[in-house]
Amino acid sequence: MxxxxxxxxxxxxxxxxxxxxxxxxxxxxxxxxxxxxxxxxxxxxxxxxxxxxxxxxxxxxxxxxxxxxxxxxxxxxxxxxxxxxxxxxxxxxxxxxxxxxxxxxxADACVMRNILAFVAMHQELPFFQVLHFTAVQTILESVRTKSKVHVVDFQILTGVQWPGLMQAIAEQKMSCPGGYLKITSIEMSNSHESERTGELLKSFARYLKLPFSYRVVHLSDIKDLREEDLEIDPGEEAVAVHFPFMLRTLISKPACLKNLMGVMQKMKPCVMVVSEAEAxxxxxxxxxxxxxxxxxxxxxxxxxxxxxxxxxxxxxxxxxxxxxxxxxxxxxxxxxxRVTRSVSINVWRAFFTRFGMIELELSTASIYQASLIVKHFSSGKSCTLDVGTKCLIVGWKGTPLFSLSAWKFH
Structure with a gap:
């Protein structure tokens, strides 16, 4: 009006x-x-x-x-x-x-305040639990037949998204001799939050009796990332990559974005999960x-x-x-x-296609579970889920806010 x-x-x-x-x-x-x-x-x-x-x-x-x-x-x-x-x-x-x-x-935002805000958003708003759960479920379905799993996370923060994956892997696959889960966190700040997150995840893995390793790769700039930095075991590990609200920060740096996609091409992960603002x-x-x-x-x-x-x-x-x-x-x-340069899922589709990627359709099970998560929130009735074109669009009272999509290389 x-x-x-x-x-x-x-x-x-x-x-x-x-x-x-x-x-x-x-x-x-x-x-x-x-x-x-x-x-x-x-x-x-x-x-x-x-x-x-x-x-x-x-x-x-x-x-x-x-x-x-x-x-x-x-x-x-x-x-x-x-x-x-x-x-x-x-x-x-x-x-x-x-x-x-x-x-x-x-006042200038500090790292700790952003961490507290992240935790609050996860607890109080339905969007982020839906996005985190769907990302984890999509990764789990992509590595279900593999005993050795390596997750590369480009914004781990508190790591609240990973205990569910750890528990599911511990229950489903770690009876296999030699199986394990590795998480590599890519960190582009001087904060040591990633290390603290790692200690918490290691403690949880010990409780689950899950063979687990965690490491942080510190970079001054994403353009410095190389495939060898990730210490992937070729032919042995199922690699999954998680990009939560990170790729948009590279739109103003096309050379960095191109380098990152080049690293992804060399890795050829079994799945690449991308969460972004749908705007x-x-x-x-x-x-x-x-x-x-x-x-x-x-x-x-x-x-x-x-x-x-x-x-x-x-x-x-x-x-x-x-x-x-x-x-x-x-x-x-x-x-x-200006690093906050969100674009719509259709723009990302055109971009990923240029690098020989295909979009994976999210499973019916993950969408159903996402709808159950929404119902747990008092404000859930106003949160909308649209799954018309393979990806998941999460909105509020009809306004699209976030997208989650899954990709792999040909």
Whole structure:
């Protein structure tokens, strides 16, 4: 509704934030007072984004001042969404004009806060448990006949996704002499979280009596990755690769992405599982990218509203540790600095096909189990699962948010 009204305002060269006197006010008559305020607020944000795109920074700042006065990091989903988008727009103006008079209200996200936010998202939102379970189930089905399994994970974080795989392998295959599970974590930061994750996974493996090894490969840049870094045992191991929300960060670095795919071609894993945001955050048009991101994050903020109290500390960790970082990167940065460049599954399909990969259809069993996971959440009724074209699309109230697909080489 805010988008439609913004178009009407723009086409009529009429901007007035007083609800009672503008010519389209009657269209809001059926809404509550809070909803009317949310529509007005979103409309102001869109107007500010347009001014920023046209380099009308003074006018944009005036609109942003109003946005920040009305919005709140503790308010409704719309108020929270606008709060962080207005903050990112203001940062973009500072970068483009060199102004430093505007006080920045955010703190740099630290690794530990992001880890806590990751754990909170996994516990509170249905999307991530669905994605993790489906990834694990797909890997398990691909290595079912193999006794030696090697998983290469490109973003292991807490490793919460792997105990289920470890338990399933321990139950199904590790009665075979010489069988084992290896996990290799690819780490591109100075954090030692991966090592701590490894100790926890090793402890769990001992409890399961599962032959298990774990190692971390530290890289300063993904372009430095070589096949020999992964220490794969050719002809012996079934290799599975897990890419959770990582490939999009390489879209701005095509040489790095090409090198990574070259390594994958040499490895020829039995399955490569890819989770990504199902959105177009890579448009060269700032306004198009802004609107796409606004719908995407608006749905995520709304999902938190149905899942957690407004003052929940985990909700705050998610919004400040993950959502804010993504919004700032999409809205306020350009060039190689802008690493959050999500594209739709159709774009990834075209890309993987160029490297001789074929898409695997997710099993009926994994989709059924994913639907059961959704039902365990109080907000599950609003979470949608679409399996029309081999991959899984996870959405919120009809808005696609994430995709999970599985691939292998010819």
């Amino acid at each position: 805010a988008g439609e009204r913004f178009v009407q305002f723009s086409s009529n060269k009429f901007i007035n934030t007083n609800m009672s006197i503008h010519p389209y006010g009657s269209s809001l008559s059926h809404l509550s007072v809070e909803d009317k305020q949310d529509v007005e607020l979103a409309q102001l944000l869109l107007a500010a984004a347009e001014k920023v795109a046209c380099h009308q920074f003074d006018r944009g700042l005036r609109l942003l001042d109003t946005c920040q006065w009305i919005s709140s990091s503790q308010g409704t989903p719309v108020q929270r969404t606008v709060f962080y988008f207005a903050e990112a727009l203001q940062e973009r103006i500072v970068k483009e004009t060199g102004r430093s008079d505007k006080k920045q209200t955010y 177009n955050h890579n448009s060269p048009s700032f306004v198009s990218r802004f609107i796409e991101a606004l719908f995407f994050y608006g749905a995520l903020f709304d999902s938190l509203e149905e899942s957690m109290a407004r003052d929940d500390k985990n909700r705050t960790a998610i919004e400040t540790g993950v959502f804010r970082t993504g919004i700032r990167n999409i809205v306020s940065t350009e060039g190689c600095e």
